[in-house]
Amino acid sequence: MTAIKTGARRHAIGAHALASLILAPALAGCVQIDTPDKPIEINLNINIKQEVVYRLDGDAKKLIEQNSEIF
């Protein structure tokens, strides 16, 4: 019984290691893609790129219109 358990655990560890091997290069690839495009930070400590502000602009306008009492 102990032998079966140990065998199952070894199998689980093996699968885990295999998954790590497959995932590791994929994760490294993601990091490399992200690094060159650093957001511009001026005085405000908010991590946001200009393109994101532009994309959110319509939703921001709608929010102000629909909640005029708090803006």
Place this chain on the structure above:
Amino acid sequence: MRVKQWKPGTMAMAAIAATAAVAVAVPSAMAQRDPAYEQARADGQIGEQPDGYLGFVSTPTDAVRKLVTDINIKRKAAYTSNAPQGSTVEQFAFATGCNLIAKTRAGEKYKAPDGRWLTRDSGAPVRDSRCP
């Protein structure tokens, strides 16, 4: 053969439901600012910040402090529940802040990207370079 007949009762119920829907929808769309809030803005005691929240230009009275804290909590809730997929609450608040500073009226205060409180005049406000 089946002919659907409209009973007068059904029609009346539908009419009541439609009226109720309008009555609920209108106040939220037409809701105006609290007069005390409007006054504090006009007096330059408080102003719009680039982060999408209100700030104190000068040391506030207890009443103004409470009013602003209350509004900022409501704003945070609104940013949190409405931030589009893929953006953070801070990012959505910032994008809204760009609009709120643009919407300030002449005489009202707003915070420039360098942290100074400026008074809005007839020209364009000084905003973060990322604002549209």
